[in-house]
Amino acid sequence: MPSPIPLTRLLPKDFYPTVDIGTCSSPLTKHPHGSTLQVPAQRLHGKVTSRLWSSVIYWKELHSIQPAGSGGFGSVYKAKYLGETVALKKVKKCVKNQLASRQSFWAELNAAHLRHKNIVRVIAATTCVPAGFGDESCIGTILMEFVGSRDLQQTIYGCAEPLEADRWLRYSSDIVHGMQFLHSQSIVHLDIKPANVLVSSDDVCKIVDFGCSLKLDRGCEVTPVSPYLSHVGGTYTHRAPEMLKGEGVSAKADIFSFGITLWQLITREQPYTGDRQHVLYAVVAHNLRPSVQDRAVFQSEQGRLCSTLLSLCWSGEPRCRPSAQELLPHLEQLRSHLHE
Structure with missing residues (x-):
């Protein structure tokens, strides 16, 4: 038993x-x-x-x-x-x-x-x-x-209006502030993605749907996952490699998911195409990530900073990813370049 x-x-x-x-x-x-x-x-x-x-x-x-x-x-x-x-x-x-x-x-x-x-x-x-x-x-x-009936997924893919840099930077900052508070309470969301971020009538982003979340063991940065916790996982396109491999859970899994979400905000494209199992295997075995090389939006000075930030967020090594607290200055740097 x-x-x-x-x-x-x-x-x-x-x-x-x-x-x-x-x-x-x-x-x-x-x-x-x-x-x-x-x-x-x-x-x-x-x-x-x-x-x-x-x-x-x-x-x-x-x-x-x-x-x-x-x-x-x-x-x-x-x-x-x-x-x-x-x-x-x-x-x-x-x-x-x-x-x-x-x-x-x-x-x-x-x-x-x-x-x-x-x-x-x-x-x-x-x-x-x-x-x-x-x-x-x-x-x-x-x-x-009740926040409203609009989520970030609909905002990214369902709206004809432009998603300018100042707007997606503001949305990104909202998400990171929410994550930073969660992590300070030893809670990891484990399903950060556009569909789980609601956008209020005041254009403020709020994280929702904690059905995959875990409370980390007190004093531990990484919590081993019990084999009897069958709800843990999240959406495969946003799932960190260590989660795909069944390794321990940490707040850095949310950072990986945020990186995929940030890429979606910037490009307004789907992160991956092709067979689900192929994507899962390639993310772990070949470091498959959404493409930045052939996107014009990443060629400007601000775009190169975005590309660097994305690379940090979706690093295959959790310890190499920034914390939510460390992400905030990066976003401020992006904002400062926007207004130069």
């Missing part, structure tokens, strides 16, 4: 002593007390924006639920909650991999206690879903701030 996955890997330390995950049939260590997700939270009153997140959802206060999108482990809806617009995410049970879908739900809560302008805020989360608000395939519900 394998040892259970450490609950600290998926939830902040302040939460896990009071967690009972029986209603989710989670493989994680089960706490003998209580019957639902219990977290230290203030009673809900006042505006949504003034509260910490809670394990209680007042279902009668949830109205005007409209589909807004869907992904591998769930569907997202726009709704009204206590008079305010929110995003409601239903995490569904994956028929092919039920363990992964359950782990994905708990991984979503890694960032639930965080407050940062470049991270989508969690309002409430629960595994108790009354009849009429879910179905048998729903294993948990998460209420989040």
Whole structure:
């Protein structure tokens, strides 16, 4: 019988002593007390924006639920909650991999206690879903701030308007600030990509979808991945080589993913073409990376600086990649060249 996955890997330390995950049939260590997700939270009153997140959802206060999108482990809806617009995410049970879908739900809560302008805020989360608000395939519900219906993927590939350098530099800076805060809290996202970055009505980028995230072991820069953590991985086009090889996880995996995302912002092209398995093999065995050699945008002085930064971010050696904190001066240097 394998040892259970450490609950600290998926939830902040302040939460896990009071967690009972029986209603989710989670493989994680089960706490003998209580019957639902219990977290230290203030009673809900006042505006949504003034509260910490809670394990209680007042279902009668949830109205005007409209589909807004869907992904591998769930569907997202726009709704009204206590008079305010929110995003409601239903995490569904994956028929092919039920363990992964359950782990994905708990991984979503890694960032639930965080407050940062470049991270989508969690309002409430629960595994108790009354009849009429879910179905048998729903294993948990998460209420989040509603940022908008536009993500960076749509901005890059779906908009006819130009994506000027000052704009993609601002977007990049938003993402890096969000990553830097996550990493300072020992959380790695592990699925940084344009589709997981929402763009607000104020044109501010916010990182969302923590279903692949991990909490690093305290005091460790690299955390070995348990073979029983089946949700870890992220999107193959943005996955760091060490992740593809099944090696330890560190914050540098997010830096690699950011490098691919930055290339997409600059070029507005897809990073790879061809068979998925070929790409996976070539990234690891032949250091395949998105092309910069034949792109005119990388021929200017600013372009050469971008090319150098990309090479650092997607280095095959995690230790050679800059930290999120170290990325910020590089982006400032790019911005200064833009205004010369």
